[in-house]
Amino acid sequence: MVVFSDCMECEHFCYDGNQHKCCCEAYPDGIPRKWYLEGRPKKVKECNNGIGFKPECNEDLDMDETLNHPKLGKLEYLESPEQIHCWHGELEGSELGFDIILETSKLDEADTDFIAKITSDWKAYEEKALAVLREKLTSEPELFGLSKEDADSLSKLKALPFNCPQFTFYENKEWAIIFLENNLGIGEPFGISVNYDGEMLTGVYDLSDAEEIDW
Numbered sequence: 001m002v003v004f005s006d007c008m009e010c011e012h013f014c015y016d017g018n019q020h021k022c023c024c025e026a027y028p029d030g031i032p033r034k035w036y037l038e039g040r041p042k043k044v045k046e047c048n049n050g051i052g053f054k055p056e057c058n059e060d061l062d063m064d065e066t067l068n069h070p071k072l073g074k075l076e077y078l079e080s081p082e083q084i085h086c087w088h089g090e091l092e093g094s095e096l097g098f099d100i101i102l103e104t105s106k107l108d109e110a111d112t113d114f115i116a117k118i119t120s121d122w123k124a125y126e127e128k129a130l131a132v133l134r135e136k137l138t139s140e141p142e143l144f145g146l147s148k149e150d151a152d153s154l155s156k157l158k159a160l161p162f163n164c165p166q167f168t169f170y171e172n173k174e175w176a177i178i179f180l181e182n183n184l185g186i187g188e189p190f191g192i193s194v195n196y197d198g199e200m201l202t203g204v205y206d207l208s209d210a211e212e213i214d215w
Helices: 033-038 112-120 122-139 148-155
Strands: 065-069 073-078 085-089 098-102 162-169 174-182 192-197 200-206
Touching (some): 033 174, 098 112, 122 174, 122 200
Parallel strands (some): 098 162
Antiparallel strands (some): 162 174, 174 192
């Protein structure tokens, strides 16, 4: 699991070894999880307390590139480590959008027809992923760190408490829906991932042990 955050590139960022809590000069008591995972500090003047993004090396970051893809719409190329290339796109009706993560900057290595199919009907795929989580609650409660009784009760809720779905696509037809937030503390700080190969479910993963990539 690769977590992309502008915060990692900022001069104000501090990391004390606690993977569950990151701080900075703007948020000395802890960067809000939603801002850390979903925010775009590079795009705003101020994050908090009058402090905004400042690149570590004091160089102007003019690395972003945008294009209008005929099938995927507007895509923004995000600065990333040399071995990873990430394109970010928008989903209609969603603040999060989707990411395409490749080992090459050549977007034609991605299966854009398949990605377009998923993103054009993303709400339906979100519902399918939630149905998977509902089933896993009853069949594998240990995956969520819950007792069978608590998991059974949770599975019967009309609306499961898994929110902020982030769609992430890799090479070929491998992809995942990562639910970044829940009110149960499951998977913190990165959430729960429902992974697929094409239309086939390949697994559900607690991302609490995921490692961040230092930019």
